[in-house]
Amino acid sequence: xxxxxxxxFGRLKDAVGHADETLDWAGGTTGQLLAQLRGRGEAWAxxxxxxxxxxxxxNQQIVRGDADIPPGAEVGILPPVTGG
Amino acid sequence: MHCDIxxxxxxxxxxxxxxxxxxxxxxxxxxxxxxxxxxxxxxxxPLTALFLEHYPGVTEAEIRRIAGDAxxxxxxxxxxxxxxxxxxxxxxxxxxxxxxxxxxxxxFEAAAFLMxxxxxEAPFWKREHFADGSQRWVDAKASDGDAxxxxA
Numbered sequence: 001x002x003x004x005x006x007x008x009f010g011r012l013k014d015a016v017g018h019a020d021e022t023l024d025w026a027g028g029t030t031g032q033l034l035a036q037l038r039g040r041g042e043a044w045a046x047x048x049x050x051x052x053x054x055x056x057x058x059n060q061q062i063v064r065g066d067a068d069i070p071p072g073a074e075v076g077i078l079p080p081v082t083g084g
Numbered sequence: 085m086h087c088d089i090x091x092x093x094x095x096x097x098x099x100x101x102x103x104x105x106x107x108x109x110x111x112x113x114x115x116x117x118x119x120x121x122x123x124x125x126x127x128x129x130p131l132t133a134l135f136l137e138h139y140p141g142v143t144e145a146e147i148r149r150i151a152g153d154a155x156x157x158x159x160x161x162x163x164x165x166x167x168x169x170x171x172x173x174x175x176x177x178x179x180x181x182x183x184x185x186x187x188x189x190x191x192f193e194a195a196a197f198l199m200x201x202x203x204x205e206a207p208f209w210k211r212e213h214f215a216d217g218s219q220r221w222v223d224a225k226a227s228d229g230d231a232x233x234x235x236a
Contacts, residue, residue: 009139010209011221054224055207060141076139076207080224083136083167083208084120084179084199 002026002071004033010079015047025073030056031066033075054080085155086162089147091138093170096180101164109184110161114191118181118199124174126212126222133213134178136169143167143207150201154183157197158190165198167208200232 004025013019025033034053038045046052055062057076058069069075086108098119109115122134151163164182172178181198185191210222 007139009137009207010211014221057139057142057207060145062142062146076142078139078207079209079221081203081205081207082210082222082224083138083206084203084228 007076029066096166108162112184114188116191116195120179130215135211139207154194158194203228204232
């Protein structure tokens with residue numbers, strides 16, 4: 001079984017309770033991943049609600065729209081940014 | 085265009101960075117420097133520290149992309165960006181943007197553009213630590229989005 005590594009940043013780390021996880025993944029898209037994670041329950045659905053997710057990053061590339069996530073990928077889930 | 089991006093925990097030295105950039109700035113008639121500092125207050129409670137995290141590799145690449153966008157809009161000769169991460173005390177420098185160009189209008193505008201996009205696009209997250217022991221992740225500000233939108 002293939003897997004992906006998911007990294008959470010900023011307040012998402014606190015909201016979901018950890019900084020990273022490994023998830024079984026046969027293939028799919030960023031939209032499918034978010035739907036799967038939101039389906040874990042109310043806390044996850046709230047933490048990853050639309051306004052709480054700013055960008056997704058697949059293998060160090062910021063992606064837009066519903067992007068492909070190949071098995072073995074590193075996926076970063078970024079909340080709204082507050083630098084500068 | 086010369087472009088140098090650094091994410092670091094250590095403080096930066098404006099004078100040293102300016103001297104270093106001049107070597108690469110070519111025949112620039114203008115050099116604009118912007119330095120952002122940690123404010124000691126947010127709302128009523130004094131701040132003891134600001135903690136920043138980033139996404140190593142991705143953050144640097146995104147700042148480089150933003151600098152490239154600036155260079156496509158204005159005739160820049162050199163850009164230097166330093167953004168600090170980790171724990172910073174009130175009054176410390178958090179971000180430094182240096183822009184060199186032939187003329188001042190381009191340098192001023194490009195520096196403002198870089199800061200607006202650094203605040204709204206670059207992957208950094210701030211957490212405030214207050215004097216009463218509480219802490220919170222900073223919310224993204226709508227006013228920062230408005231500031232960046234003026235360049236669209």
